[in-house]
Amino acid sequence: xxxxxxxxxxxxxxxxxxxxxxxxxxxxxxxxxxxxxxxxxxxxxxxxxxxxxxxxxxxxxxxxxxxxxxxxxxxxxxxxxxxxxxxxxxxxxxxxxxxxxxxxxxxxxxxxxxxxxxxxxxxxxxxxxxxxxxxxxxxxxxxxxxxxxxxxxxxxxxxxxxxxxxxxxxxxxxxxxxxxxxxxxxxxxxxxxxxxxxxxxxxxxxxxxxxxxxxxxxxxxxxxxxxxxxxxxxxxxxxxxxxxxxxxxxxxxxxxxxxxxxxxxxxxxxxxxxxxxxxxxx
Numbered sequence: 001x002x003x004x005x006x007x008x009x010x011x012x013x014x015x016x017x018x019x020x021x022x023x024x025x026x027x028x029x030x031x032x033x034x035x036x037x038x039x040x041x042x043x044x045x046x047x048x049x050x051x052x053x054x055x056x057x058x059x060x061x062x063x064x065x066x067x068x069x070x071x072x073x074x075x076x077x078x079x080x081x082x083x084x085x086x087x088x089x090x091x092x093x094x095x096x097x098x099x100x101x102x103x104x105x106x107x108x109x110x111x112x113x114x115x116x117x118x119x120x121x122x123x124x125x126x127x128x129x130x131x132x133x134x135x136x137x138x139x140x141x142x143x144x145x146x147x148x149x150x151x152x153x154x155x156x157x158x159x160x161x162x163x164x165x166x167x168x169x170x171x172x173x174x175x176x177x178x179x180x181x182x183x184x185x186x187x188x189x190x191x192x193x194x195x196x197x198x199x200x201x202x203x204x205x206x207x208x209x210x211x212x213x214x215x216x217x218x219x220x221x222x223x224x225x226x227x228x229x230x231x232x233x234x235x236x237x238x239x240x241x242x243x244x245x246x247x248x249x250x251x252x253x254x255x256x257x258x259x260x261x262x263x264x265x266x267x268x269x270x271x272x273x274x275x276x277x278x279x280x281x282x
Contacts, residue, residue, distance in 0.1 A: 031110040050076040082127040093270035100266040141252040157183040
């Protein structure tokens with residue numbers, strides 16, 4: 001029987017029948033794939049400690065005999081368990097959100113080594129704890145968008161073209177649907193002096209949401225644009241004010257799910273545990 005092996009990060013697992021598990025991986029050489037782990041719930045020793053989320057490993061699988069069947073997971077060799085992530089509820093929240101982004105966006109069987117290296121490196125940095133969780137999350141989301149090809153336009157008004165530095169207002173509207181900034185002049189031309197209500201789907205964000213838009217400060221936009229070219233190894237040098245970091249997180253956490261087109265359960269969980277964590281350390 002033909003087989004294959006590849007480096008992989010575990011995205012999710014689903015129970016299948018009484019004894020089996022269906023495991024979804026994001027792999028270096030094959031992209032997102034699903035395999036079946038036979039008797040994984042029955043045999044504790046066979047895949048002991050290797051079927052938890054976030055673990056990076058090398059997997060060896062047998063190709064199915066029948067068309068339409070899943071490959072069978074034969075063995076795993078753990079490369080990095082990222083064990084420290086699972087000891088922290090907040091770290092687990094961040095990692096779960098990043099993993100759900102990968103699982104939601106990446107196509108089945110389409111490899112992308114840049115995305116694989118990105119998720120591996122941010123999980124490794126989160127596990128080591130030398131870079132703040134918030135900075136890592138902002139950096140991951142910005143870099144993910146850049147690699148995936150849907151980076152928002154943050155350099156100026158997407159309608160009249162005026163540069164960000166030349167926009168007079170400190171708070172600027174970002175339109176989620178178009179992925180563009182809208183200066184005050186263009187906003188008045190488009191909507192007049194209409195007072196917009198807060199979008200209930202993202203009303204818990206501490207930034208003003210207008211229809212399908214979010215209002216973000218000019219300083220935060222400049223930092224987000226700048227860090228899009230920063231490597232993770234230099235992330236510890238990034239300096240954010242608390243306000244800019246929080247605003248940047250909520251801006252990205254509004255734009256990415258909207259662009260992907262789905263509500264993310266992991267993001268709701270992250271918001272809850274992050275709020276609890278903030279109260280504990282305050």
